[in-house]
Amino acid sequence: MKHSKILRFLQIVGLIFMIVSLIEIVFFIVLHFTPFTLNSDSLLLSEFIYSAEIIPLSGTLLWIFLITAMVCYLILGIFMYKIILSKTIESWSLAKYIVIIGMVILLGGFVKMNFLVLLGKTKITTISDSIRFQTALYNPNVTPLIPALFWIIYIAINCYILIIGLCVTGVGIKWTLLQEEAKKT
Secondary structure, eight states: OOHHHHHHHHHHHHHHHHHHHHHHHHHHHHHHTOEEEETTEEEEHHHHHTOTTTSOHHHHHHHHHHHHHHHHHHHHHHHHHHHHHHOOOOHHHHHHHHHHHHHHHHHHHHHHHHHHHHHHHOEEEOSSOEEEHHHHHHOTTTSOHHHHHHHHHHHHHHHHHHHHHHHHHHHHHHHHHHHHHHHHO
């Protein structure tokens, strides 16, 4: 492995993080304007996600944390891309950097997945009954098809984040071992 190839790998990962985060944020904005049919009333998601009558405060907080996680991954992608463009980082520092970034990506991915699962289990209170948020997303009587597809895309993107976190950590460990071996010889 060469230093330039490692820098190129991280540059590509940073660019992919920026693109995926921007796509996720655009989907998130579009999802805010999706109509939900609750109690035969049509409400936009943004109308009831931030109201305490229909969804509990924990659901609203999870929604805000999910937005924050998306923005944090966008910032992480920009950070990775800018650091790599400077090309002044040494091999040993780069090895530590890669391992730490990989672990941050993994931990953030697990936290974000937890937000998605908990938000999906949040109960939406209607006059007639109470349904879970994810059930409402997948029910064609409540929402159109687009929110269900967006929800699946959110989960798929988060799985991608977990896999790329494992790959970045693995490359970082391999690069660290190569740097230690080079120091010994």
